[in-house]
Amino acid sequence: xxxxxxxxxxxxxxxxxxxxxxxxxxxxxxxxxxxxxxxxxxxxxxxxxxxxxxxxxxxxxxxxxxxxxxxxxxxxxxxxxxxxxxxxxxxxxxxxxxxxxxxxxxxxxxxxxx
Amino acid sequence: xxxxxxxxxxxxxxxxxxxxxxxxxxxxxxxxxxxxxxxxxxxxxxxxxxxxxxxxxxxxxxxxxxxxxxxxxxxxxxxxxxxxxxxxxxxxxxxxxxxxxxxxxxxxxxxx
Numbered sequence: 001x002x003x004x005x006x007x008x009x010x011x012x013x014x015x016x017x018x019x020x021x022x023x024x025x026x027x028x029x030x031x032x033x034x035x036x037x038x039x040x041x042x043x044x045x046x047x048x049x050x051x052x053x054x055x056x057x058x059x060x061x062x063x064x065x066x067x068x069x070x071x072x073x074x075x076x077x078x079x080x081x082x083x084x085x086x087x088x089x090x091x092x093x094x095x096x097x098x099x100x101x102x103x104x105x106x107x108x109x110x111x112x113x114x
Numbered sequence: 115x116x117x118x119x120x121x122x123x124x125x126x127x128x129x130x131x132x133x134x135x136x137x138x139x140x141x142x143x144x145x146x147x148x149x150x151x152x153x154x155x156x157x158x159x160x161x162x163x164x165x166x167x168x169x170x171x172x173x174x175x176x177x178x179x180x181x182x183x184x185x186x187x188x189x190x191x192x193x194x195x196x197x198x199x200x201x202x203x204x205x206x207x208x209x210x211x212x213x214x215x216x217x218x219x220x221x222x223x224x225x226x
Contacts (some may be wrong), residue, residue, distance in 0.1 A: 004157075016161035031212035043158070043201065052213055058213070090157050094212065099165050100146025101211045105157035 005105035007093050012112045013081060021076045021109050023091030025058055031094045031101055032074035033058070034066065036087040037108075043090070047069045081113045117141055118204050120217035127224050130191050135220045137202030138184040145207040147185050149178050152199045152219070161187075161200075192224045 013019055016097055025032065033048040035058075045058030049068040065077040074093075078085060086096045089109045094101035121136045139147065146165050150158035162171045163182040171178050175196065177188040187200055203216040 016130075033212055033214070035216075040218070043203075043216040045214060045216075048210070048212040050210055054214075056210060059215070088155075092157075094141075096211045100148075100205050101161060102146075102148065102160055102163050103212075103214060104160060105150075107157050108155065 002104075002105055004027050004091055004093050006106040006109050008109060010109065010110050012114065014114050015082055019081060019090060019111075021078075021091075021111070023074045023076065023106060024072050025074075025093040025104075026072065027090075027093060027104070028071065029093035029095045029104075030071070031070065031096070031103075033092045033094075033103060034064070034074070034076045035090045035092065036060065036085075037045075037088050037090065038045070046089075070094050074100070081111075083113050085111065086112060086113045116201055116204075117215050118217035120200075120202050120220050122220060123218070124221040125223070127172045127189075127192055127222070129224055130226050131192055132188070132190045132192070134189070135187040135200055135222070136184060137187070137217055139202075139204045141206040141215075143202055143207035145205045145209075147180055148203045148205070149185070149187055149215070150201040150203065152201055154199075158201055189222070192222075194226050197222055197224045 034046040047066040049055045090108040092103040094103040117190045149161040162178040199219045201219045
């Protein structure tokens with residue numbers, strides 16, 4: 001089954017404790033993205049990757065890091081989480097059709113930073 | 115400045131009462147406009163991609179249309195199971211593939 005998986009699905013942590021949220025896709029897609037979703041602010045793109053070792057900032061990259069060492073994986077790293085990073089996070093992947101790329105989303109990771 | 119604006123923020127319909135959701139965008143060039151459906155606590159589910167003005171796509175009770183400034187998602191004779199948040203997103207031409215900007219969504223509630 002074609003899918004985007006994220007782990008963990010739920011995470012409660014404390015301020016300053018480094019964490020990684022993993023994302024994996026089995027569709028051989030070139031593009032992968034991370035978003036956060038907050039009430040009243042909608043979905044906002046954090047980082048995206050166009051291929052292995054190629055990443056770029058989205059609209060809200062501060063406080064986050066990403067890496068793309070393998071095509072299928074795109075982990076999101078919070079080096080020193082803060083309470084304002086409490087949010088619902090989504091990973092997505094897509095491939096180019098030459099006209100545009102349709103993104104397919106994972107199930108989400110609900111993060112709470114105390 | 116918002117590139118993508120959706121209206122209304124929330125819409126309550128009676129079962130069978132047709133209506134439309136609006137997505138207006140202000141990018142200089144459009145590569146693609148995307149509609150998604152999102153159920154509470156779940157990831158967005160892809161519905162449609164539209165590429166050029168005049169294009170239309172349909173799926174069951176949903177029909178998406180595109181002009182040079184906006185897109186409409188028409189819902190014909192909705193059922194309670196159509197209740198969800200509907201998200202619109204645009205990809206601007208000249209930007210990298212993978213870069214996508216979302217509107218804030220319309221929360222649709224269909225009462226039986």
